Amino acid sequence: MQRIIAAPCGSRPKPRPAINPVRKRYICLPFCLHKNVAAEACIKLCRLKSRFRYDGLMRTKILPTLAFSIVFLLSGHAPETGNAQQAGPHLMPMPRSVELRPGRLSMDESFSVRLTGHRDARVSGAALRFLERLEKKTGIPLSRFTIGDPASATLEINCIGAGEPVQSAGADESYTLDVADQNARLTAPSPIGILRGLETLLQLVDLDDESFFMPAVRIHDEPRFRWRGLLIDVSRHWEPAEVIKRNLDAMAAVKMNVFHWHLSDDQGFRMESKAFPRLHQLGSEGKYYTQAEVKEIIAYARERGIRVIPEFDMPGHTTAILVAYPELAGAPGPYQIERFWGVFDPCMDPSSQKTYSFLDSFIGEMAKIFPDEYFHIGGDEVNGRQWNASPKIQAFKKQNKLKDNAALQAYFNRRLQKILAKHGKKMIGWDEILHPDLPKSVMIQSWRGISYLAGSGRRGYSGVLSNGYYLDAMRPASFHYGVDPLGKEATALSDEEKSRILGGEACMWAEFITPENIDSRIWPRTAAIAERLWSPAEINDVPDMYRRLAYVDRELSFLGLQHHAGSFKMLRRMTGDAFIAPLRQFAELLKPAGLGSRVKLRKYSSLMPLNRMADAVLPESDAARKFEDLVNEALAAQSGSPDGLRSVREQLSAWRYTARALKAALEQSFLLEEIGPAAEMIGDLTTLGFEAAEYLETRRKPQEEWIGKAAPVLEQAEKPHAEMLIAIGAPIKKLVEAASALP
Ligand code: ACM
Numbered sequence: 001m002q003r004i005i006a007a008p009c010g011s012r013p014k015p016r017p018a019i020n021p022v023r024k025r026y027i028c029l030p031f032c033l034h035k036n037v038a039a040e041a042c043i044k045l046c047r048l049k050s051r052f053r054y055d056g057l058m059r060t061k062i063l064p065t066l067a068f069s070i071v072f073l074l075s076g077h078a079p080e081t082g083n084a085q086q087a088g089p090h091l092m093p094m095p096r097s098v099e100l101r102p103g104r105l106s107m108d109e110s111f112s113v114r115l116t117g118h119r120d121a122r123v124s125g126a127a128l129r130f131l132e133r134l135e136k137k138t139g140i141p142l143s144r145f146t147i148g149d150p151a152s153a154t155l156e157i158n159c160i161g162a163g164e165p166v167q168s169a170g171a172d173e174s175y176t177l178d179v180a181d182q183n184a185r186l187t188a189p190s191p192i193g194i195l196r197g198l199e200t201l202l203q204l205v206d207l208d209d210e211s212f213f214m215p216a217v218r219i220h221d222e223p224r225f226r227w228r229g230l231l232i233d234v235s236r237h238w239e240p241a242e243v244i245k246r247n248l249d250a251m252a253a254v255k256m257n258v259f260h261w262h263l264s265d266d267q268g269f270r271m272e273s274k275a276f277p278r279l280h281q282l283g284s285e286g287k288y289y290t291q292a293e294v295k296e297i298i299a300y301a302r303e304r305g306i307r308v309i310p311e312f313d314m315p316g317h318t319t320a321i322l323v324a325y326p327e328l329a330g331a332p333g334p335y336q337i338e339r340f341w342g343v344f345d346p347c348m349d350p351s352s353q354k355t356y357s358f359l360d361s362f363i364g365e366m367a368k369i370f371p372d373e374y375f376h377i378g379g380d381e382v383n384g385r386q387w388n389a390s391p392k393i394q395a396f397k398k399q400n401k402l403k404d405n406a407a408l409q410a411y412f413n414r415r416l417q418k419i420l421a422k423h424g425k426k427m428i429g430w431d432e433i434l435h436p437d438l439p440k441s442v443m444i445q446s447w448r449g450i451s452y453l454a455g456s457g458r459r460g461y462s463g464v465l466s467n468g469y470y471l472d473a474m475r476p477a478s479f480h481y482g483v484d485p486l487g488k489e490a491t492a493l494s495d496e497e498k499s500r501i502l503g504g505e506a507c508m509w510a511e512f513i514t515p516e517n518i519d520s521r522i523w524p525r526t527a528a529i530a531e532r533l534w535s536p537a538e539i540n541d542v543p544d545m546y547r548r549l550a551y552v553d554r555e556l557s558f559l560g561l562q563h564h565a566g567s568f569k570m571l572r573r574m575t576g577d578a579f580i581a582p583l584r585q586f587a588e589l590l591k592p593a594g595l596g597s598r599v600k601l602r603k604y605s606s607l608m609p610l611n612r613m614a615d616a617v618l619p620e621s622d623a624a625r626k627f628e629d630l631v632n633e634a635l636a637a638q639s640g641s642p643d644g645l646r647s648v649r650e651q652l653s654a655w656r657y658t659a660r661a662l663k664a665a666l667e668q669s670f671l672l673e674e675i676g677p678a679a680e681m682i683g684d685l686t687t688l689g690f691e692a693a694e695y696l697e698t699r700r701k702p703q704e705e706w707i708g709k710a711a712p713v714l715e716q717a718e719k720p721h722a723e724m725l726i727a728i729g730a731p732i733k734k735l736v737e738a739a740s741a742l743p
Contacts, residue, residue, distance in 0.1 A: 088544065090551035091203050092527055093255055093534035095221035103181040103216035105154070107205065109140050114153035120191040123159045125303050130198045136558055137205055138212045155201070156185045163191040166371045167307050169502060173257070174222035177201060179214045195305040196221065196255050203555070225485065225503030227464045228533040229258030230526060231311075232518075235265035235320070236341070236510035236606060238287035243515045244297055246560050250523055252304035253559060254530035254552065259301055260376065260505055262311045263289075266319035266338035266346070267606050271310070275365045276358070278324035283337065294369055309428070310370045313378025314359075315348035315412055322346050328355050330386030330393055339605040341511045345385040350412035351396035360419050367423035374443065375420050379429035382409055410435035417442060434461065445505065454489040457500040465504040469529050471521055472509045472595040474619045477528035477549055478542050480506070484532060503533050511595055514610050516570060520563040520618050524553040546625070563618075570616035574672050579665030583672075585658045587616065588623035589682055590724040598723050613675050614723035624727035627651055631731035634693075635738050645697040648735070649690050655728070656686040678721035682728075684713050689732035692739040701742040710736045 089098060111134070113127050128144060135142045164171060175188035175197035186197040200221065204214040230251055232239060248259060263271045269283030272290045280288040289297070298308045314321075318329075319338045326333025330349045338344055348355050367375065384405035387393045393408070402408045414437055417427045427433075428443040431452045436459065444463040446453035447470075456463045468483030485504045486493075493501075506529045508522050527549055531539065557564055568584070575583050592614045593601065630651065634644025659682045666672045666679065688710055695702050714736060717729035 088547075089204065089215070089217070090206075090548045091200060092545075092548040092552045093531035094536075094539045094548070095200060095219045096536055097218075097220045099218040101180075101216040101218065104213040105179050105181060105184055105216065106210070107134075107138065107140065107154075107212040107214065109142065110154070111140070111142055112145075112153045113155045113157060114150045115157050115159070117159045118161055118191075120159055120163065122163070122191040122303055122305070123157060123194050126191075126195050126198055127157055130202065133202055133559070134205065137202065137555075138207075140212065152183075154183050156183070157194055157198075158185065158187040159191055159194050160187065160189045166373070167192065167257075167302065167305065168373060169226050169307075171226075171257075171305075172222075173226075173255070173305070174220075175200075177217070177219040177221070179204065179217045181216060184214065192257075192305040195252065199253055199255060202253075203551075223255065223534045224536055225501075225533045227258055227503030227505070228256045228530060229260050229309075229464065229503070229505030230256055230522065231260035231262055231466070231505050231507040231509075232522075233262040233265065233508060233510035234270050235262060235268040237513055237610075238268065238270065238284075239510070239513075239515055239518060241289060241293050241297060243518060245300055246562070247519070247522060248297070248301050248304055248306055249559050250519075250526075250556050250561050251306055251530075253556065254527045255534050256526075256530050257306055258505065259306050259308045260311060261308060262313070262510075264312045264320055265317045266344050268337065269320040269324070271312075271366070273362065273365060275361050276324065279321060279362075282324040283320035285337070291369060298369075298371065307372045307374075308370060309372050309374050309376050310366060311376035311378055312362075312366070313380070314416070315350060315355075315409065316343070316346075316380065316382035317378055318348055319344055319346040322348075325358065328352070328358055330390050339607060341599055341604060343381045343383055345383060347382060347384075347386045348412070349390075349393065350387075350408055350415075351393045356415055356419065359416060360422070363419055363425070364423050367420075367425055373424075373426050374428045375425035376428045376445070377413070377416055377420070377433070379409070379413065379433035380431070380447065382432065384408075406432075406435075409433075410437055413438060431456075434459070443502075447507070450485070450488040450490050453485065453501060454493055454497075457490065457493055457497040460500070462500040462502055464502050466507050469504055469506045470509065470595075471506055471525060471619075472512065474521075474592050474594040476620045476625075477525040477545070480525060481528040481532055481540070481542065481545055483529075484537060486537070504529065509595065511604065512592070512598060512610060512615065514615070516562075516566045517610065517615050518566075519561045520567050523556050523561055523563045524549050525619060527552045527556075550622070567616050567618055570611065573611065574613070574616070574669050575665050578668075579662060582658045582661040583665060585655070586662055586675075586679065586682070587613070587618070588621050589655060589726060589728050590617045590678065590721075591619055591621055591624075591727045592617055593720045593723050593725055597720055601720060601723050612671055612722070613678075617724060621727040624731075627728055628731040631734055635696075635734060639699070640696045640738070642697055645693045649693045649697070652686040652690040652693065652732075656683055656690065659683040659686065674722040675724075678724065678726070681713075681716055681721060682726065685717050685726065685729065685732055688713050689728075689735050692732070692735035695739040695742060696735065699742065702739055707736075707740045710740070 091098065113131060115123060115127060131142050131144055171192050172190045173192045173196050175186060175193035177197050177200060178185045186194060186201065188194045188197055200219060201214065204217065205212060232244065232247065251259065268287065269279045270288045271280060271294065272288055273279045301308045319335055322329045322333060322335040323337055326335055328348050329335065330347045335346055382405065387405055387408060397408055400411060402411055413433050413435065417438060420427050426441050426443065428445060431444060431446050431448045434444050434456050440460045442461060444456040444461050445466055446463055447466045449467045450465060453463045453465050465485040469480055485501050486498055490498065490501060506526045508518065513521050528545055531545065571583050571587060572580055630644065630648055634641045634648050637644065659679045662679050666676050714733050717726045
């Protein structure tokens with residue numbers, strides 16, 4: 001017996017039949033009503049009645065303009081088993097082409113893997129991780145060895161060619177997956193495609209009344225955009241290596257391929273520098289990554305098909321650098337690490353040769369550590385105050401005929417770009433760096449809007465979109481899902497200009513994140529962004545996205561992400577065990593205010609603990625969304641659905657009870673005191689909703705007095721409470737409006 005990385009030998013038990021003959025009966029979901037009819041007969045019956053087209057080719061012919069196809073031939077699992085993939089496979093991001101076929105590959109302890117084709121450490125490593133995860137997912141102990149005749153292994157992983165030594169933005173990520181009754185085959189031109197295909201395969205695993213299985217399927221997949229990133233800011237709040245690693249795992253699970261590491265800003269410089277050790281010694285308060293840790297993370301990311309791009313923001317957002325080297329600043333120091341959030345004056349001096357000498361050595365050092373061809377230099381939000389106040393810098397501008405600070409920054413960027421090129425790097429920066437003097441190899445990351453991205457594409461620069469993907473805005477997954485890098489102004493671009501838009505990046509800025517809550521701010525919402533960037537644009541059905549997102553959400557917990565566990569831990573800290581049940585329920589009625597509101601509501605500093613309710617509650621409440629669906633359904637029925645309205649009332653009544661039950665908990669915890677008004681507000685709001693549903697159910701028009709009293713309650717519900725928003729305000733408003741409009 002050998003590990004799957006080597007050639008197999010030994011004996012292996014014969015796999016049991018993949019399909020239990022007794023169950024060899026199918027139903028054509030979701031259209032067919034022929035239960036317990038053999039597959040062939042079922043097809044005939046359905047063809048006769050034209051209920052359902054089986055022919056995938058016919059389907060693609062019908063919709064020839066679609067660049068993708070999802071073809072449900074026959075589903076080998078009957079609806080009465082209640083398995084999760086009835087409504088379609090719970091794949092996310094949805095592959096380009098999915099053809100479900102009759103049959104299923106049953107899984108048990110005999111499941112085994114063999115590798116064929118090109119040997120690559122990433123492929124063998126991924127195969128081992130795949131088995132580990134499969135084992136965790138199913139609870140079935142799986143051998144890491146290929147036993148017996150390798151040709152009879154359950155899964156063949158066939159990597160056709162070698163990948164690039166350093167993964168580029170043009171890496172081939174395509175793969176083809178065939179799952180049949182007895183075995184499965186994953187084929188890809190490169191190791192990266194194999195990594196992507198293994199994630200799809202894991203998502204296919206399901207269970208029914210018989211066993212764990214993968215549905216028989218043929219998938220061909222490749223990404224729509226080649227740049228699918230996640231930025232994590234580790235400067236404003238520090239995130240240790242293990243947080244980064246688990247987020248890399250999650251990125252790989254949804255096929256994201258760029259980790260943008262925002263390593264320096266006013267509030268911290270988080271990278272060890274051997275050439276300039278004062279940077280991490282004075283700029284980080286001991287919270288920095290050693291070079292060995294960074295190399296390990298880069299290797300960890302590479303194994304998962306993820307590129308790592310460092311960002312050292314400059315010439316602005318450099319306070320932490322200037323703490324260490326004040327002589328690089330546009331005004332004399334000393335400087336201190338910034339504690340607050342916003343845009344600050346300290347800025348590098350673009351008129352000084354010292355600045356460029358420092359950058360040459362520093363970038364030279366970093367370029368050797370970060371292998372990616374791109375190097376992010378930030379370049380955003382230079383307020384120019386130091387430059388305006390410096391006679392030396394003003395004289396320099398005049399001498400070099402630089403008409404304004406934008407021109408001065410462009411001068412700085414030109415020199416910076418040459419330094420980067422000297423060290424083998426391409427420059428990427430935020431919108432503000434765009435300037436015609438820069439070579440077209442420079443790439444723009446657009447945080448200000450698609451119009452900026454489209455503008456850079458028009459001028460010949462490649463770019464990625466981040467506007468609309470800011471996770472700190474605490475918008476729902478559906479919002480981010482609706483943002484397309486080729487949408488809005490970009491729709492007017494020529495094909496060539498469009499080809500310069502390489503994708504997008506979700507951004508996790510760190511004003512309000514800690515290792516405890518970061519996962520919940522990133523996941524699962526980022527999976528919706530990952531789908532927008534990977535899947536065909538036509539995959540855009542929001543309810544179906546949420547159906548599959550719920551599945552990914554659970555899978556990410558299996559993978560070790562702390563998006564639910566972290567929130568639970570924080571709630572428990574606030575209340576101990578006594579009131580944890582009502583507090584958890586209550587938390588589902590709230591969501592944190594976005595960054596823009598929170599900074600207006602309180603003056604924060606990086607030294608303040610983020611251990612309050614606003615830091616613990618999830619950005620998007622599933623309970624609130626489901627309640628809104630319930631209300632919509634109840635109201636959609638002609639003159640209201642009595643059953644639906646009764647369910648609405650029951651839910652509101654339970655929440656009202658929860659809000660009341662919390663009263664005692666609030667008095668016992670200083671961390672909870674501040675949510676008293678929110679609990680009271682929710683008590684009033686749920687009462688109002690309950691009454692509205694009752695009016696609707698009994699078709700009684702409410703009195704003007706009730707309508708008059710409802711308005712201020714609804715108004716209050718729209719305001720922030722302890723830096724949170726009430727997640728069920730909108731559906732209750734709908735109920736009140738519907739009740740008020742009763743004849
Ligand atoms: C940015 O949000 N200033 C890139």
